[in-house]
Amino acid sequence: MDGGIVTALAELAAASARLGADRLRVQAAGGNTSVKLDDTLWIKASGQWLADAEARDIMVPVALSALCHAFACGEDVESVQRFVRDDTALRPSIETAMHALLPGRVVLHVHCVATIAVAVxxxxxxxxxxxxxxxxxxxxxxxxxxxxxxxxxxxxxxxDIYVLGNHGLTVCAETVAAAMALLDTVAERLAVAPRPAPEADIGRLAALADGTDYVPATDAALHALATDPVCLAVARAGSLYPDHVIFLGPGAAEWPKATAPLALVPGAGALLRRDASTSALAMARCLADVAARIPPGAPLVALSQADEAALLGWEAETYRQGLRR
Structure with missing residues (x-):
């Protein structure tokens, strides 16, 4: 591989790993990054974790002009496997077409908590x-x-900046450093301090969970979803972004009518299924982080039932959800 390509991919990997290690920017397998090199778009593979970018080969090479030409001709380019340049078993990100169509050489798409708290x-x-x-x-x-x-x-x-309603943030620039600086600027301008919440009633949670498939959450921040009335109202507002639906199920599950990975006990705290995946745990924390940054009475927009159904019945997301880190 050409030395310039190796260097560019190393720069992207370093930035990707930094984003993936920050739960306020990316959660679990969410988010994707890319760089355009000659006529190839190198983009994160679907279901892979940005946090692993320096430890594993998670980038997929895609034929850039061919994909853009197909899109211009009105073709459905959501299934982009036919544009992959090698025989890798990895699938390009479901957002590959968005990355390809943006003119910036480097594109970063993240599920930034500060941005989501506004975008909903x-x-x-x-x-x-x-x-x-x-x-x-x-x-x-x-x-x-x-x-x-x-x-x-x-x-x-x-x-340069695309704030995606009920989704996240995409930025594009000519260099990795410029794109990261732009992303940091947006996140800093939108940042607000999380609201403190009453402590959980662990004794009550443990008693309720005894003999069930649930246990009290060990992440103290999750309990705010049930102990803080404002956070609880946010959770009850419905599904606010796609990965919530994919990894936690639609809406907010409340005890005792709960089968989802996360169950809220109003006034007491949060319970988690014993078999909750690492992705579900990450998304539960994301919900808590987002809710704690939304002020009382803020007018919210939730995904519709049709939006939820489109995500739950989507093969691309079934594939991504099925992968393990």
């Missing part, structure tokens, strides 16, 4: 207009990831 609000455009003043940004209302999101982003060309 009805008044997100107004908040963003104040916070991101002076930056080249746009807001994209929620559409399903994959082909619909690629089409929505392509319909708004010429921006």
């Amino acid at each position: 609000r009805e008044d997100a455009p107004e908040i963003l207009a104040r916070a991101l003043d002076g930056l080249l940004w746009t807001f994209v209302p929620y559409v399903r990831p994959g082909q619909p999101l690629a089409e929505a982003v392509a319909a708004q060309p010429g921006f």
